[in-house]
Amino acid sequence: MWYIIPMTTKEKVLDILQNQKDGTAFSGEKLAEACGVSRAAVWKAVNSLREQGYSIEGTTNGGYILGANADVFSLEHFTAAFDCVYAESQTVHIECFKEIDSTNTYAKRLLSEAGNLRDIDGRLTQSGQKYHKSIYVAECQTAGRGRLGRTFYSPEKTGIYLTIVYAPKGGITQPARLTAVSAVAICRVLRKLYNINPQIKWINDIFVNGKKISGILTEGFTNFETGTIESAIIGIGINISDNPDVFPEEVAKVAGSITGAGNAEGCVTRCQLAAGIAAEVLQILEEDSAVVMKEYKELSFIIGQTVEVHPVIGDDKSVYSAKAVDIDDEAGLVVELEDGSKKTLSSGEVSLHKE
Numbered sequence: 001m002w003y004i005i006p007m008t009t010k011e012k013v014l015d016i017l018q019n020q021k022d023g024t025a026f027s028g029e030k031l032a033e034a035c036g037v038s039r040a041a042v043w044k045a046v047n048s049l050r051e052q053g054y055s056i057e058g059t060t061n062g063g064y065i066l067g068a069n070a071d072v073f074s075l076e077h078f079t080a081a082f083d084c085v086y087a088e089s090q091t092v093h094i095e096c097f098k099e100i101d102s103t104n105t106y107a108k109r110l111l112s113e114a115g116n117l118r119d120i121d122g123r124l125t126q127s128g129q130k131y132h133k134s135i136y137v138a139e140c141q142t143a144g145r146g147r148l149g150r151t152f153y154s155p156e157k158t159g160i161y162l163t164i165v166y167a168p169k170g171g172i173t174q175p176a177r178l179t180a181v182s183a184v185a186i187c188r189v190l191r192k193l194y195n196i197n198p199q200i201k202w203i204n205d206i207f208v209n210g211k212k213i214s215g216i217l218t219e220g221f222t223n224f225e226t227g228t229i230e231s232a233i234i235g236i237g238i239n240i241s242d243n244p245d246v247f248p249e250e251v252a253k254v255a256g257s258i259t260g261a262g263n264a265e266g267c268v269t270r271c272q273l274a275a276g277i278a279a280e281v282l283q284i285l286e287e288d289s290a291v292v293m294k295e296y297k298e299l300s301f302i303i304g305q306t307v308e309v310h311p312v313i314g315d316d317k318s319v320y321s322a323k324a325v326d327i328d329d330e331a332g333l334v335v336e337l338e339d340g341s342k343k344t345l346s347s348g349e350v351s352l353h354k355e
Helices: 009-018 028-035 039-052 075-085 103-114 126-131 175-194 270-284 289-299
Strands: 056-058 063-066 094-097 135-138 159-166 199-201 205-208 211-223 228-239 306-310 320-327 333-336 342-345 349-352
Touching: 009 028, 009 039, 009 063, 028 039, 028 063, 039 056, 075 094, 075 270, 103 126, 103 135, 103 159, 103 211, 103 228, 135 270, 159 270, 175 199, 175 205, 175 211, 175 228, 175 270, 175 289, 199 289, 228 270, 289 320
Parallel strands: 094 135
Antiparallel strands: 056 063, 135 159, 159 228, 199 205, 205 211, 211 228, 306 320, 306 349, 320 333, 333 342
């Protein structure tokens, strides 16, 4: 038996305005009549659509016109944008959320219930076929997480937050390199879409004009039967526009945005940006990692700088100064100590003295 789900007033108003092809306004009175509701209900529906990102202009005679520059966040809009930039988009499992605790946390919950993504011979299981290369994207996170247990502030309508699950044959052997190549993917997309010049601070932060606009959190999911890290959960958060009022003071000092301070024009929708980044990350994970790491080094602004190394976060006694001299093919930061010896960092954190 088939059931027809009735359209809401908001959906009816949007459908009518989208089909108004000649560019003329559709009056509130006619909208109310077509939808079978009051003009007050139409006004409420129009305001709700505007809050979603639809550009609806009101005319002097009370008519409405749907503008072309809508920044609407939805599964439909994300999927349409993703189809344009990823050749195998139809094989990718995608979920979109207006609000979620954390896209990384959500992905981990799914994987904990899914069982093994690959069998003993390395073939994708049924769960693996669904979740390998799957994408989870949100407009807002209520419990966003950064590296080392930090909070990643994720307010609505100012950024985009996404997670990609990656389960290659043989498992994850170099998680730091996954973070590094994902950072390169983000920089590629930002240059292409916004014509800006992002730089990378080792290992997971993207900067523009001295301000952090994006961070990456890569987490592993272990197959307890084989003892391997079967899949990676790559979380990416990006600040698109400024909203300093929602950030704590210490975060606002270093946080920037793509369109803030004249960095770029806001002509790209959030779904286009998120889809572009998701597609580029999936593609770059299949590229020659040695070539990508060379690109990573070229994008790094920390090589040649004197840095403070924090091997154990929260332990000020362990901090020491060194000069960043190189980044190896495994994404390790090579530093030169005061005595001239060199050391490769695979974990911990570094900061510039001015920070």
